[in-house]
Amino acid sequence: MQIPPYLVNEHYDDRYFDVVNAIEEAKHVFFQGSGIVDIFSAAGRKRKEFRIGETGFGAGRVLIALMDFLDNSGITDISITFNSVELHPVTFERMASILEGFRAEVGPLIDLLVGAYSSVEITKPGWHQIQLTRPFGILTLNLWIGEALEMVRALTIPCDAWFLDGHGPKKNPSMWRPELLLAIGEKTVRSGTCATYTVAGAVRRGLIAAGFDVEQRPGFGGKKAVLRGIKK
């Protein structure tokens, strides 16, 4: 299939995500992988706060999939903090075109996020905050414009779950370097989790060194396997 040029991140010669099933892929790889599907199931609705970290904000597709999942979860009073980072932020116009393919599934969420993101000064490094009120509660996006390790080090409160979404390790080894994975391990609560689509040996070893027990689970779409980690 021909990939439209706006879906390819020119800095890494890689696309932002699977172009066909990206919303479902996020749910499988990141939400089931990190355990939040179980945590937010009927039995686990006692959480009032939950903190997520993401490496690679891109066009915000994972955040949109997360809001879609939570909107339909039946939860009504949780506060979600979503800490993410982006070294090469896209304009809001480009974000809109990257996400356009999912309009039939999540159109109102695309309009909501693109509208809020249009007020972010993407040329200004450091933290930017967006708050969104949703049926499940409040979502706070803390977006760090800059390098991933800076963002992880700038976090003052550890995360309950991490979504590692920084292009493949071959195309972008910087997002999987041991130093960054170690910092992520330090900024994860005990029994917290991480999830990613790559099962590359270097990523597995880096996550183990960072204090995670890692395991492979079935993949999604064309991928045989994906990875999850649980902080010891």
Ligand SMILES: C[S@@+](CC[C@H](N)C(=O)[O-])C[C@H]1O[C@@H](n2cnc3c(N)ncnc32)[C@H](O)[C@@H]1O
């Ligand atoms: C696969 S894309 C993320 C897709 C995104 N989660 C989404 O769903 O739209 C990876 C992102 O990581 C960013 N990135 C790559 N290396 C980075 C680094 N060292 N620090 C911060 N961001 C980085 C890229 O610019 C790209 O937008």
